[in-house]
Amino acid sequence: MMDEIKLVKYLSAELSDNEIKEVELWLEIPKNKIEFERINQLWENSSNFQNVELFQADKNWNNMKQRMDSLQQKSHKERNIQIFRYAIAASLIVIFGISAFFFIQSTKSKNNIQFVAGNEKQEKPVILPDGTSVYLNRNTHLSYDESFNKKSRVVTLTGEAYFDVAKNPKKPFIIRTASTEIKVVGTSFNVMAYANSDSVQVLVQSGIVEMYSKSDKKSTLRLTVGNEGTYVKSDEKLKSQNGYDTNMLAWKTHQLNFDNADMTYVVSALEHAFGKKILFDPIKLKNCRLRTDFDNKSLDTILSVIKESLGIKVSIDGDVFTLSGPGCK
């Protein structure tokens, strides 16, 4: 029986030529070949399991629960009529309550000003009262309250935004995320603070930025031009590095540069820049390298360039792109 270490390395293309011959010799025996074909079938299909993240049971459950509840209502029709009367009364009270709430809110409005970018990112920046411009990426929420620009300039961010902060040394500009605060005087930089990500990332294009965690405001990370600062939520650590990947800003700059990049990198850069899901077989396409610059090109155009230059097949199903093909030499 072929040992698992060798066999799995064979499947993962990790073996030397000599070892490959050894496995192929083992495969010449029909019984082994049958077992191998089944294992290989499972192994090949296992990469499909990354699609799993497309489907979220928790989200869907609410919808299912509604269907179940409506079913229950049907089955108790008679009792329902009575319940229905109560429901109307209750909802009238709720509606009244909600409108009262909004009425009160609107009388003391301008308390909290919010900007939300949904599925589409905003091409035009949001201009704050101090003259700072903020570009919001997709699924991003930015807010500030009426004290903004009085003593200091505080905004709250979830998601990703590029800030071009108006210079004002007297009023520091502070960005609050769930876990960190970022303090600046006047500079431009990108903040990535998605709720579902384990890290908050800051890329500095000009000026100086200070970053610290909310739990420990004393240890500050000072970032200058070209620096990247990261806060990892799970181990509560701040770290900085020199230089950053300019493709991370492509959602705003519309510039993508690939210099001999592999498909794993290309796909992750495109996913981030365009907010779309792209699936591919990393094993088959592992030798494909892309060396091209894209300036202000749509995802369709970029994918057709990849298709032409690397012989990769591109298919689209709704909002999901799939790259496939025999791979590159």
Place this chain on the structure above:
Amino acid sequence: MTLNLSDNEILTRIKKGDEKAFETLYKSFFSTLCMFSYRYVKKTEIAEEIVQDVFFHIWEKRNQFELTTSFKSYLYKSVHNNSLKHLRHQKIVLAYENSTAFSGSERVTGQHYLEETEVYQILHEVIHNLPERTQDIFQLNRFKGLKYQEIADQLQISVKTVEAHMSSVLKILRNKLKDYGTFILACILLNLL
């Protein structure tokens, strides 16, 4: 994960109208069943709809509902059938059945291939039950396409450790295959009787 014994337990509780038990069943199968359906229907919303309908049917008919096999095979078979029904409705099933991509048709020529539902059932069970570390390593290799050395660097462990984790996955798959092998054989024998 879902032994026949606990399947029975879950069924009894669902029959009593226990929503928590139903929710557990739903959540442990939903994503992989959707993915399985997506392989056929190629639309995320339709895959979700098909899977939800299968579950809804169980809940709606819970008083009359009987399990002859396990929830796992019932769910996969139903999603499989309903996905094909959807395609047939779209009149593209013929093209699909003729395409070589359909591993079910390969079974006719080569008996040793597994049916697609079996493939997904096995993978579902194996991947979901891997220890966390093994799962991370497996995903980096299979989903992100990283080489052993790259995984070792990223996780700051030795290549030998990566090897050990990866081979443990194969070992589990191999054992599962053996179970399935005898199961399939038993079914064939029963049919003959």
